[in-house]
Amino acid sequence: xxxxxxxxxxxxxxxxxxxxxxxxxxxxxxxxxxxxxxxxxxxxxxxxxxxxxxxxxxxxxxxxxxxxxxxxxxxxxxxxxxxxxxxxxxxxxxxxxxxxxxxxxxxxxxxxxxxxxxxxxxxxxxxxxxxxxxxxxxxxxxxxxxxxxxxxxxxxxxxxxxxxxxxxxxxxxxxxxxxxxxxxxxxxxxxxxxxxxxxxxxxxxxxxxxxxxxxxxxxxxxxxxxxxxxxxxxxxxxxxxxxxxxxxxxxxxxxxxxxxxxxxxxxxxxxxxxxxxxxxxxxxxxxxxxxxxxxxxxxxxxxxxxxxxxxxxxxxxxxxxxxxxxxxxxxxxxxxxxxxxxxx
Numbered sequence: 001x002x003x004x005x006x007x008x009x010x011x012x013x014x015x016x017x018x019x020x021x022x023x024x025x026x027x028x029x030x031x032x033x034x035x036x037x038x039x040x041x042x043x044x045x046x047x048x049x050x051x052x053x054x055x056x057x058x059x060x061x062x063x064x065x066x067x068x069x070x071x072x073x074x075x076x077x078x079x080x081x082x083x084x085x086x087x088x089x090x091x092x093x094x095x096x097x098x099x100x101x102x103x104x105x106x107x108x109x110x111x112x113x114x115x116x117x118x119x120x121x122x123x124x125x126x127x128x129x130x131x132x133x134x135x136x137x138x139x140x141x142x143x144x145x146x147x148x149x150x151x152x153x154x155x156x157x158x159x160x161x162x163x164x165x166x167x168x169x170x171x172x173x174x175x176x177x178x179x180x181x182x183x184x185x186x187x188x189x190x191x192x193x194x195x196x197x198x199x200x201x202x203x204x205x206x207x208x209x210x211x212x213x214x215x216x217x218x219x220x221x222x223x224x225x226x227x228x229x230x231x232x233x234x235x236x237x238x239x240x241x242x243x244x245x246x247x248x249x250x251x252x253x254x255x256x257x258x259x260x261x262x263x264x265x266x267x268x269x270x271x272x273x274x275x276x277x278x279x280x281x282x283x284x285x286x287x288x289x290x291x292x293x294x295x296x297x298x299x300x301x302x303x304x305x306x307x308x309x310x311x312x313x314x315x316x317x318x319x320x321x322x323x324x325x326x327x328x329x330x331x332x333x334x335x336x337x338x339x340x341x342x343x344x
Contacts, residue, residue, distance in 0.1 A: 026059070026060055026061075027057060027058070027059045028057075028058050028059075028060075029055060029056070029057055029058075030055075030056050030058070030343075030344070031053070031054055031055040031056065031343075031344055032053070032054055032341055032342055032343040032344060033051070033052065033053045033054070033341070033342050034051070034052050034053075034339050034340065034341040034342075035049070035050070035051050035339065035340050036049070036050040036051075036052075036125070036337060036338065036339045036340075037049060037050075037337070037338045037339075038050060038124075038125035038335065038336075038337050038338075039125075039335060039336045039337075040125055040126060040333060040334075040335040041333060041334050041335065042330065042332075042333045042334075043127075043333065050125075053075075054074070054075060055074070055075045056072065056073070056074045056075075057071075057072070057073045057074075058070065058071070058072050059071040059072075065090075065091070066090075066091040067088060067089065067090045067091065068088075068089045069086065069087065069088050069089075070085075070086070070087045070089070071084075071085075071086050071087075072084065072085045072086075072087075084099070084100070084166065085097055085098060085099035085100075085104075086098045086099075092147055093147065094144060094145050094146045094147045095144070095145050096142065096143070096144055097142070097143045097144075097145070098140075098141075098142050098143075099137075099140075099141060099143070100138075100139060100140035100141065100165065100166045100167060104137060105135075105136065105137045105141055105143040105155070105157040105185070106135040106136050106137045106141065106143065106155065106157035106185025106186075106187055106200070106202060107133055107134070107135035107137065107185050107187055107200040107201070107202050107224060107225075107226050108133075108134045108135050108136070108137020108138060108185075109137060109187075110133075110187065110198055110200060110226045110228070110241075111132035111133050111134060111226070111243065112132065112241070112261075112263055112281070113196075113198070113228060113230060113239065113241060114228075114230075114239045114240075114241065114263045114264065114265030114279050114281075115230060115237035115238070115239050115265045115266065115267035115277060115279075116265055116267055116277045116279055116301075116303055117267055117275040117276050117277035117303040117304055117305040117314070118277070118303045118304075118305050118314040118316060118339070119301075119303065119314075119316060120279070120281075121263070121265075121279040121280065121281045121299045121300060121301040121318065122281055122299050122320075124301060124316045124318045124335060124337040125318075125335045125337040126299075126318055126320050126323065126333055126334075126335045127323070127324065128297065128299060128320055128323055128324065129323070129324040129325065130261075130281070130283050130297065130299075131245065131259045131261075131283065131285070132243070132261070133202070133224040133225070133226050133243040133244070133245055133261070134224075135157065135162075135183065135185040135200075135202030135204075135224055136157050136158065136159035136162050136183040136184065136185050136202065136204070137157070137185070138164045138165070139159040139161070139162045139163055139164050139165065139173075139183070140159060140165075140166065140167045140173065141157045141158060141159040141183075142157065142158055142159075143155055143156065143157035143158075143185075144156050148191075150192070151190060151191040151192045152188070152189070152190045152191075153188075153189050154186070154187070154188050154189075155185075155186070155187040155189070156184070156185070156186055156187075157184070157185040157187075158182070158183070158184050158185075159182065159183045159184075159204075160182050161173060161178075161180070161181055161182060161183075162178075162180040162181070162182065162183035162204040162222075163175075163178040163180060164178065179206050179207050179222075179249075180204040180205070180206065180207075180222055181204065181205040181206065181207055182204070182205055183202060183203065183204030183205070183222075184202070184203060184204075185200060185201070185202040186200060186201055186202075187199075187200035188200065194232040195229075195230070195231050195232060196229065196230040196231075197228075197229045198226070198227070198228055198229070198241075199226070199227045200225065200226045200227075201223070201224070201225045201226075202223065202224040202225070203221050203222070203223050203224075204221060204222040204223075205221050205222075206220070206221060206222060206248050206249075220246075220248040220250075221248050222245075222246070222247055222248045223245070223246045223248065224243065224244065224245045224246070225243065225244050226241065226242070226243045226244075227241065227242055227243075228240060228241025228242065228263075229241070235268055235269040235270070236266065236267070236268050236269075237265075237266065237267045237268075238265075238266050239263075239264065239265045239266070240262075240263070240264050240265075241262075241263050242260070242261065242262045242263075243259075243260070243261045244258065244259070244260050244261075245258045245259045245260075246258040249288075250288050252288065253287065253288050253289035253293075254287065254288070254289070255287065255288045256285060256286070256287060256288075257286040257287055257288050258286055259283060259284065259285055259286070260283070260284045260286070261281060261282065261283045261284075262281070262282045263279065263280065263281045263282075264279060264280045264281075265277065265278070265279035265280075266278055266279070273306055273307050273308065274304070274305070274306050274307075275304070275305050276302075276303065276304045276305075277302075277303045277304075278300070278301070278302050278303075279300065279301050279303075280298070280299065280300045281298075281299045281300075282296060282297070282298050282299075283296070283297045283298075283299075283325075284296045284297075285297070285325045295322055295325045295326070295327060296322060297320065297321065297322045297323060297324075297325055298320070298321040298322065299318065299319070299320045299321075300318070300319050301316050301317065301318040301319075302316070302317045302318075303315065303316040303317075310342055310343045310344060311340065311341070311342055311343075312339075312340070312341045312343075313338075313339070313340055314338070314339045314340075314341065315336070315337070315338050315339075316335075316336070316337045317334070317335075317336055318334065318335045318336075318337065319333070319334045320332070320333050320334070320335075
């Protein structure tokens with residue numbers, strides 16, 4: 001090998017090393033598994049043993065100008081990939097996030113922020129079929145979030161068509177038989193001294209295919225809103241919030257006019273290992289036929305969680321009245337849910 005070749009190879013190796021160092025990133029994997037035992041009074045329980053697993057892959061790196069990027073892929077409940085996002089965080093300029101089906105962007109990440117020891121009141125083994133304010137968070141969307149100024153951020157999320165679900169690269173969502181068209185969310189979040197206040201709104205245009213109906217303003221836009229506060233006092237967290245949803249569908253008296261949810265929660269960290277909580281959620285479903293044509297579902301849950309290392313033992317006692325927005329004693333249910341979660 002002549003000297004010129006040696007010099008060329010040395011220069012190439014040096015260049016490759018420099019490029020590798022400049023573009024170096026890392027990939028981390030976290031996961032866990034949860035086994036549950038569910039006892040639901042009034043339901044046909046069958047086998048009460050349940051098992052779920054979850055993996056989250058997080059890749060991160062940095063550009064030359066200090067901008068960092070993060071890729072997140074999540075697999076839950078022994079199923080296919082259920083959520084994914086790409087985030088770009090720019091120094092002093094905020095961040096962009098491209099995501100879908102996570103429910104985390106826009107107002108979707110605030111559908112129920114109440115403090116708990118384990119799960120949301122409606123998230124135990126009872127099938128409540130509760131309707132939550134999701135905005136564009138369950139569809140492929142792009143979000144910009146401002147830098148934190150005095151603990152305050154403003155996030156704007158946009159979806160070209162708010163039809164829900166993930167879309168692969170070079171793919172499209174298709175029609176999905178949804179009346180929702182483009183949607184936009186705005187979310188204001190204030191954190192000062194451990195106290196949190198949040199306020200947000202969402203609007204998705206309707207396709208307007210049918211302009212006839214019993215009400216003059218049929219087929220208006222689909223609108224949602226959320227407001228709440230969480231206060232921290234030592235080991236205690238207190239929270240209250242409300243969400244509202246107007247479907248914009250007023251064609252017949254049997255159409256659902258909208259939903260209104262009011263939630264409360266309090267949690268107490270007894271020590272580093274043990275936490276307990278109590279929460280309530282009232283969800284009101286309204287129909288076009290009048291103010292009194294409503295069904296109110298009421299849920300309350302007492303929960304406790306005890307952690308030792310990477311293992312957590314959790315229990316929830318949950319009661320639900322008018323579950324799935326259906327009246328009658330058969331739909332007044334209660335459940336005991338016990339879970340063992342292992343994190344790695």
